[in-house]
Amino acid sequence: MSEISMARALNEALDMALAGDERVVLLGEDVGATGGVFRITDGLLERHGASRVIDTPVAESGIVGAALGMAVAGLRPVAEIQFLGFSYPAFDQIVSHVGRIRNRSNHRFTAPLVIRIPYGGGIGAAEHHSESNEAIYAHTPGVKVVVPSTPADAKGLLLAAIADPDPVIFLEPIRSYRAVKEVVPEGHYTIPIGEARVARPGADVTLIAYGAMMRDVGRAADTLADEGTDAEVIDLRTLSPLDHETIVTSAAKTGRVVVVVEGHRSAGLASEVAAVVQERALYSLLAPVERVTGYDTVVPLKRSERHYLPGPDRIAAAARRALEG
Amino acid sequence: MDPLRVLSVDGRLVGEAPIDLAETRRLFAAMIAARTYDRKGSALQRQGRLATYAQFEGQEAAQIGSAATLRADDWMAGTYRDAAAMWFHGYTWDNLLLGRMGDERGGAPPAGVNVLPPSITVGAHMIHAVGLGWAERLRGSDRVALTYFGDGATSEGDFHEAMNFAAVFGTPTVFVCENNGWAISMPRSHQTSSETIAEKAGAYGMPGVLADGNDLLAMVAATREAVARARGGAGPTLIEALTYRMGPHTTTDDAARYRPGDDVEEWRTRDPIDRVRRYLEGAGAWDQGWEDDLESGAGADVEAAVERAESLASLSPDSMFDRMYARPTAVLEEQRRSLFREEGGLS
Numbered sequence: 199m200s201e202i203s204m205a206r207a208l209n210e211a212l213d214m215a216l217a218g219d220e221r222v223v224l225l226g227e228d229v230g231a232t233g234g235v236f237r238i239t240d241g242l243l244e245r246h247g248a249s250r251v252i253d254t255p256v257a258e259s260g261i262v263g264a265a266l267g268m269a270v271a272g273l274r275p276v277a278e279i280q281f282l283g284f285s286y287p288a289f290d291q292i293v294s295h296v297g298r299i300r301n302r303s304n305h306r307f308t309a310p311l312v313i314r315i316p317y318g319g320g321i322g323a324a325e326h327h328s329e330s331n332e333a334i335y336a337h338t339p340g341v342k343v344v345v346p347s348t349p350a351d352a353k354g355l356l357l358a359a360i361a362d363p364d365p366v367i368f369l370e371p372i373r374s375y376r377a378v379k380e381v382v383p384e385g386h387y388t389i390p391i392g393e394a395r396v397a398r399p400g401a402d403v404t405l406i407a408y409g410a411m412m413r414d415v416g417r418a419a420d421t422l423a424d425e426g427t428d429a430e431v432i433d434l435r436t437l438s439p440l441d442h443e444t445i446v447t448s449a450a451k452t453g454r455v456v457v458v459v460e461g462h463r464s465a466g467l468a469s470e471v472a473a474v475v476q477e478r479a480l481y482s483l484l485a486p487v488e489r490v491t492g493y494d495t496v497v498p499l500k501r502s503e504r505h506y507l508p509g510p511d512r513i514a515a516a517a518r519r520a521l522e523g
Numbered sequence: 524m525d526p527l528r529v530l531s532v533d534g535r536l537v538g539e540a541p542i543d544l545a546e547t548r549r550l551f552a553a554m555i556a557a558r559t560y561d562r563k564g565s566a567l568q569r570q571g572r573l574a575t576y577a578q579f580e581g582q583e584a585a586q587i588g589s590a591a592t593l594r595a596d597d598w599m600a601g602t603y604r605d606a607a608a609m610w611f612h613g614y615t616w617d618n619l620l621l622g623r624m625g626d627e628r629g630g631a632p633p634a635g636v637n638v639l640p641p642s643i644t645v646g647a648h649m650i651h652a653v654g655l656g657w658a659e660r661l662r663g664s665d666r667v668a669l670t671y672f673g674d675g676a677t678s679e680g681d682f683h684e685a686m687n688f689a690a691v692f693g694t695p696t697v698f699v700c701e702n703n704g705w706a707i708s709m710p711r712s713h714q715t716s717s718e719t720i721a722e723k724a725g726a727y728g729m730p731g732v733l734a735d736g737n738d739l740l741a742m743v744a745a746t747r748e749a750v751a752r753a754r755g756g757a758g759p760t761l762i763e764a765l766t767y768r769m770g771p772h773t774t775t776d777d778a779a780r781y782r783p784g785d786d787v788e789e790w791r792t793r794d795p796i797d798r799v800r801r802y803l804e805g806a807g808a809w810d811q812g813w814e815d816d817l818e819s820g821a822g823a824d825v826e827a828a829v830e831r832a833e834s835l836a837s838l839s840p841d842s843m844f845d846r847m848y849a850r851p852t853a854v855l856e857e858q859r860r861s862l863f864r865e866e867g868g869l870s
Contacts, residue, residue, distance in 0.1 A: 223661065249661055255691055260650055260684035267654020267668070270639070271598070273661065275654075287680075294644045295651070301846040302640045306631035308849070340847050363849035392852060439852035 226278030297340025322500035354389030400430035485523025534801025578770035584795030588742025646679030675706025736764025
């Protein structure tokens with residue numbers, strides 16, 4: 199078994215889904231001949247043909263709306279939007295239709311589709327290319343929101359998303375696509391949607407994150423370990439529905455919680471996790487819940503982006519505050 | 524561009540009839556039933572028994588004539604004003620009434636009826652029809668998808684995206700624009716500077732047909748050809764049905780605030796049902812007794828549906844949690860328990 203990147207693991211998952219289920223089709227801008235802007239669909243057009251791997255005109259509402267129609271008619275479409283910052287033209291389709299067709303038809307029509315969207319900063323990209331606005335979709339009823347942080351999770355979660363009977367927004371951390379390689383199980387496997395993972399057990403403080411932030415949290419946990427602090431790290435994996443049990447169990451155990459989110463601070467995922475913790479584990483808490491987040495600003499461009507993104511230092515500092523609290 | 528017309532306003536054939544008299548009688552009966560339902564719907568709303576109601580009076584031929592060309596298993600994606608077409612294609616009066624009574628069970632047509640619940644947002648559903656037909660083509664089926672929308676919807680970006688996708692991929696989609704002259708208070712002349720909506724099709728690379736939407740036979744002829752093209756793999760068509768919204772936008776609206784009454788009176792002389800009646804009468808295929816029977820039969824059907832819909836057991840207070848996903852999530856189950864706690868003693 200060789201070690202592969204998240205990009206490669208996602209490619210394997212898509213290849214496997216296309217090969218294993220004739221209802222699966224991919225559609226999006228540049229997903230065919232070029233293999234996608236991040237090459238996640240590389241080689242799939244050649245292997246599965248133009249009726250399964252479909253290059254579309256530049257029209258995000260059209261891509262998602264067509265995928266919804268396809269799903270209602272019995273296919274399992276996997277749509278790609280090139281960047282989270284380009285998903286807003288499809289917002290109405292997602293909120294008004296994808297997330298509602300089951301409800302408005304009382305289960306008669308359903309939308310088993312996946313919308314894959316690269317998200318997040320850290321690569322010094324152009325404006326609109328570094329967004330981490332996943333809270334918008336986690337706030338949307340009727341869709342699930344999944345974010346992998348490792349190559350092995352990426353493959354298992356994507357295969358689970360494609361098999362899911364309901365629509366899944368699958369957010370891929372751009373910075374993690376090729377950052378690390380690891381051994382990824384061969385063959386078909388799924389990782390349950392809606393279940394967080396204890397990435398690193400610990401006793402003193404709980405660090406909660408997802409996606410690209412997981413590497414920064416890991417580094418912060420290493421630093422804290424050097425200082426004698428045993429941090430527990432939780433990878434949410436799914437933002438909607440959020441796994442309250444894993445969050446609350448860890449919070450009750452350590453009594454100190456730091457939530458790390460790349461997105462904007464206000465009304466975001468960190469706020470939601472903090473609310474769940476205080477509702478369910480208030481009397482176990484030994485310190486206020488710390489939020490380490492992006493700011494309520496536009497993500498700065500390359501020259502100052504590093505000041506916006508949470509990093510290991512900010513995370514470790516927040517953990518120390520929680521430990522003192 | 525002169526609209527395609529088969530029946531003159533006074534009920535004479537001015538073109539080749541696409542269907543025989545027996546089929547024309549069947550569609551006439553459907554238009555009578557639709558109008559009966561429509562008037563009942565408005566009346567029920569005034570009695571507070573329906574929520575907002577969107578009348579379609581005047582558009583019966585545009586809807587029944589086009590829907591009549593579909594095969595039973597074809598897809599239909601329409602709007603809140605397309606009750607006649609949806610009913611004709613298998614959506615029941617019960618479905619329609621429940622929807623207007625504010626009951627999600629209305630959105631689930633009988634098994635095998637491929638009619639999506641009426642779209643409330645304007646324009647987005649046209650793209651669904653593209654995806655529906657596209658999926659059928661990819662699966663090797665020859666089903667087509669027909670979508671209805673109004674003149675106002677052609678200003679939406681989704682009209683463009685749907686038309687463009689359909690043409691680029693040659694999907695089996697039939698676009699039927701019911702140009703009824705008004706988008707709430709906005710007249711067609713302010714909606715687009717194009718002379719016709721049909722001509723927009725040319726820019727997308729698909730045929731555009733302007734048809735007299737109050738002419739049942741013209742609508743049958745135009746849509747039958749478009750459906751045949753789609754089913755045969757020749758791609759989408761845009762049909763502009765020139766018609767008129769005889770009523771207000773919905774029961775929440777007073778059209779007198781923006782619309783001259785003369786227009787309504789003028790259009791009443793072009794009524795789609797009157798026209799077919801004159802035609803059938805001229806051919807010796809109509810009599811008042813038959814129409815009276817149609818009306819009373821439709822009235823009884825609708826009345827029975829109203830009774831069923833009004834006496835249907837209430838939805839369980841927590842049913843909202845069950846409709847979101849195939850299985851409610853743990854988060855929703857927690858919220859269900861919270862609802863029970865707050866409302867107390869629910870089961």
